[in-house]
Structure formats: structure tokens, C-alpha cells
Amino acid sequence: MAGAPTDEVTQWKELLTGNKEAYAAIYGLHVKAMYRYGMSLVSISEEFVLDCIHDVFAEIWIKRDRLSVPDNIRSYLFVALKNRILHLLKRQERPHMFVSQEHFEDLWFESSAEDILTQKEESASREELLTRLIGQLPPRQQEAIRLRFVENMDYQEIGQVLEVNTQSAHNLVFRAMEKLRGWLLAALFLFQYGLIWK
Template sequence: MTSYYYLSDGELAERLHLGDHRAFSQIYERFFGVLYKHAFNRFRDQEQAKDVVHELFEDLWMKREHLLINSNLSHYLYTATRNKILKIIAHQNVVTAYATKQSVMIKPDEGLTDHRVRERQLAEIIEKEIQSLPPKMKTAFELSRKHNYTYKEIAEKMDITEQSVRSHVKNALKILRTKFGILIFLVVFFYLFSFF
């Protein structure tokens, strides 16, 4: 019987791709500590660091059939963690900017409930605009921004070239930027990662 402890990263990645639970468990045991330490160094918050790494491993399992990791598993996991951290930091910056702008516009007695109603309404408007994009553009945009697929993964899934995927996502961003303006365009990404 194979001892998963002694398998190389590349062998674990291959077995993960085939849906091997034990390979996934070994990857988790092998990399959780170092990825958690990296996330903690950025956030200085134990729970937030754990959440980021757990979410990364959840994505890893859910997308295992479509991932093209090859032999450099550690590089893939480190990059994926860094990208999640950067999205959270960008999200926090957008939330701060949005909250600052809203605090000027909202009366003190409107309270938190009204703020959340406005957030939900804005999320619905954004989603409606995304749904009105041309079908292929919408699919490419959602796979990229809501599900964090790479252009290569999207190209394979949609059976189109990576260049076509890039064009679809670029055009979708251009349309949304035109409709929402710069500040609201940034807020689009806040809602994409919060509500969808």
C-alpha cells in the first residue's frame, strides 16, 4: 500500500486531479502550516488567516478536475493564497472607500439596516447588468471573476481560445466601467466576492 507521506508534490497533484481523497488530505497536511503562516503575516489575524487557507483548499478540491498544476504544487498553492490575500485587501480598501462616501450621504439615524438595504440593491443592479452581457461574454466574465478560473481553464471549458476569453473579460469590464463609473466599478468587485 502506497504511503502518501512519501509521494512527491507532482504525484500528489496527479492523484488529486483524479479525485483521490487521501492525496488531498496529504496536500492539506503538507501545506496548511506554511500557507497559514503566510496569510497570518499579512493579516495578523488568526481567524482571517485560517479562513483564507481553508477557502483555498475548498477551491482546490472543488476545481481539482480542471486544475493544471503539473509538478510545482507549492508554487501553485502559494500563488493562489497570495491572490486571495490581495483580493481581500482590495475588497477591504473598496469597502472603506465606499463606506466613507456613504457616511457623508447617509443621515446618522438611517442606521445599519438602511446601509445593508442599499448594499443589496446595488448588488442586484450589478448582477442585472452582468446578466445582460452577451452570453459568451457573460459566461467568461463569471467564470473569471466569480469562480476564479484562469483564462486557460475557461478556454478549455468554453472550447474557445485563451485570446477569446481575454477579449470577452476585457470587453465585459469595459461595459461595466462605462455603466457604473470608476468608484462603482470598484464596488462591483466587492459585490462579486461578497454576494455571489
């Protein structure tokens, strides 16, 4: 049996015809990013987010004969995952809590164990500071920043996920960056003069 096509759009088209190898390839290509994104939206448990991801792919497989090729597959999957999570939370099928501050760092910084062990104390302090400041942004701006700088989405893709136009997506990122710059300058000034301690 021939392997799944390497081109993502071709893989999606093959998925729609019932090609299980193409289906598995699309899943493998996006599941890690979908997991990170899901955990950035709501922190319940790893199982909850993975269940939502599996629900999304199960629905795609069931409805494959009625689907078309999305303009952007990753954005399509992110929107589907977000809608699934919100649907379950509105039905209150499972308890939920928003991402806690102590878990937020793991979503934004994916250093290896070796990197963490060798990381300088000053660098670690600045990373922790940035994480804390990001956590103070409004949720919508946090999500936009994450999509831009963690998932490397362009503004059109961000707009698709957040269901806003491209200019609004750009504005969300710009305003978030302006806030972070101001907060970082103030915080680093206080650090420099020993006015902030851990």
C-alpha cells in the first residue's frame, strides 16, 4: 500500500476519500500544537484536552464526505478545538479552571532538560518575569501573543482562529506588545536598583 502523501493539502484530500494513512499523518502533524493551544485556553487535565482533540478528529472522519479543503488547515483545527472545548464547558460536562500562573510557564517555554540545568540565574529570572507579565494581559491578548510567537501564525491565521479580521488581529498583538514593553522597562529598572526580589 502506498504511503500517505507528503503534501499537507494532498493529505487532507486523501483523508476526505477515506485514506487512513493520510488521516493519521494529519493527526501526527498537528496534535502537539493543538495540545499546546488547548492547554493555553483552559487547564483541566491532559486527558480533557486530548479528549477534545480526539473528538475533533473523530468528527472530521465521520463527516469527511461533507468537508472540503480548508484555506489553512492548522487554523481550521485550532478553531475546531476551541469550539469543542467551549461546547463542553458550556454544557458543564466536566469541571474546569483557567490556566494557573504556575502552569503558564510550561506553555510558553519549552526548553529541554539540559537547557534548564545550564540556564543562567539571570536568564531564568527574566524568563519568569516575562511569564508573569504575559499572565497579566487580558486573555484575548494572551491568546493572540501565543498564536503569533509560539505557533508562528501570521495575522490572517490569527484572525481566523480568533474570528476577527486581520487588522484586529494585528491590533491585539500590537497592544499586547506595547503593554509588555512598558512593563518590562519598569520591572527591569526596579530589578537594576534592587527594588524587586523573588
